[in-house]
Amino acid sequence: MKRVLSGIQPSGQLTIGNYIGALRNFVKLQHSHSCYFMIVDLHAITVPQEPAALKEQTESVAALYLAAGIDPAKASIFLQSQVSAHAELGWLLTTLTYMGELERMTQFKDKSSGKESVGAGLFTYPSLMAADILLYKADLIPVGDDQKQHLELTRDLAVRFNNRFGELFAMPEPYMPEIAGRVMSLDDASKKMSKSNPNAASFIAILDEPDVIRKKLSRAVTDSGREVKYDPQNKPEVSNLIGIYSHFAELSVAEIEAKYEGQGYGPFKKELAEHIVSVLEPIQQRYKEIRSSGAVHDVLKKGAEEAAIVANETLREVKKLMGFLVN
Numbered sequence: 614m615k616r617v618l619s620g621i622q623p624s625g626q627l628t629i630g631n632y633i634g635a636l637r638n639f640v641k642l643q644h645s646h647s648c649y650f651m652i653v654d655l656h657a658i659t660v661p662q663e664p665a666a667l668k669e670q671t672e673s674v675a676a677l678y679l680a681a682g683i684d685p686a687k688a689s690i691f692l693q694s695q696v697s698a699h700a701e702l703g704w705l706l707t708t709l710t711y712m713g714e715l716e717r718m719t720q721f722k723d724k725s726s727g728k729e730s731v732g733a734g735l736f737t738y739p740s741l742m743a744a745d746i747l748l749y750k751a752d753l754i755p756v757g758d759d760q761k762q763h764l765e766l767t768r769d770l771a772v773r774f775n776n777r778f779g780e781l782f783a784m785p786e787p788y789m790p791e792i793a794g795r796v797m798s799l800d801d802a803s804k805k806m807s808k809s810n811p812n813a814a815s816f817i818a819i820l821d822e823p824d825v826i827r828k829k830l831s832r833a834v835t836d837s838g839r840e841v842k843y844d845p846q847n848k849p850e851v852s853n854l855i856g857i858y859s860h861f862a863e864l865s866v867a868e869i870e871a872k873y874e875g876q877g878y879g880p881f882k883k884e885l886a887e888h889i890v891s892v893l894e895p896i897q898q899r900y901k902e903i904r905s906s907g908a909v910h911d912v913l914k915k916g917a918e919e920a921a922i923v924a925n926e927t928l929r930e931v932k933k934l935m936g937f938l939v940n
């Protein structure tokens with residue numbers, strides 16, 4: 614069975630961008646693949662996190678994984694920080710990564726721009742991400758389009774390692790949505806929708822109340838025209854909403870365009886909100902039950918044990934090939 618690995622940072626409230634780019638595909642792939650889904654808390658601390666908030670957000674993401682439909686009997690759900698091989702292989706791969714490669718990463722440029730002091734961890738983030746993936750010799754990586762560049766670096770590092778030390782790593786392939794692989798902000802379609810955006814109106818959180826979702830969508834920026842047409846070049850805001858619509862209503866772009874022909878943006882935005890609410894409301898209900906049941910801790914413990922078996926074995930192979938003494 615092919616192996617799948619992915620993760621989400623507990624760096625805020627998960628958005629519908631995280632849902633479309635990642636979580637939704639996690640749920641889909643668990644039926645046909647051997648799956649490892651992490652909560653990447655070591656990545657989250659590459660920007661400052663307040664400890665109490667980090668703890669709360671970590672528990673919240675774990676509960677959302679379950680509420681969205683990941684079955685811990687089918688997939689291992691675990692915290693990156695609870696499988697120490699991640700940090701260890703992260704360091705080993707950092708020594709194989711070139712400064713120039715890290716300097717080219719657009720996520721680093723975006724997240725560091727305008728900041729007075731930037732932690733070194735933000736710079737070396739992609740080496741740790743490569744370790745996450747390579748530890749499981751994963752074949753398929755469900756991610757949004759923003760992670761494509763990091764995944765390419767992971768592949769380069771896998772080839773570099775295999776050439777220098779001996780054939781060990783499989784070549785991971787991205788698994789991305791065909792449309793809306795990068796969901797954009799509701800207030801600015803030139804920016805990715807992000808959970809850490811301080812302007813809550815820029816994103817829809819998976820846990821947003823139905824009325825909040827309706828309000829955010831009614832205020833979402835559109836152009837001054839009235840044609841519901843998918844044209845990312847000339848109509849980026851409406852095209853972004855059509856992409857989101859397509860996922861939540863399971864309709865093609867052509868079907869959506871035909872449905873709203875001649876109707877303007879009003880009915881389109883209203884019905885989009887209802888499609889989102891109808892998918893998210895049952896998840897929110899399950900989320901509340903899971904949070905109050907306390908089930909998350911046992912799931913994470915079991916997941917970390919399962920993950921560590923695979924990760925520790927790979928780490929041992931890596932160290933042996935690199936010339937470390939291993940017992």
Ligand code: AQP
Pocket residue numbers: 620621622623624625628630631632633634635653755756757758759760793794795796797805806807808809810
């Ligand atoms: N806007 C997006 N559209 C599609 N996919 C997205 N993802 C994130 N944003 C979008 C995908 O969600 C997964 C988890 O992302 P992450 O938590 O590791 O970090 P990120 O990519 O930096 O996501 P955020 O929401 O923007 O987080 P912050 O604000 O903390 O940096 C990944 O598969 C990602 O592609």
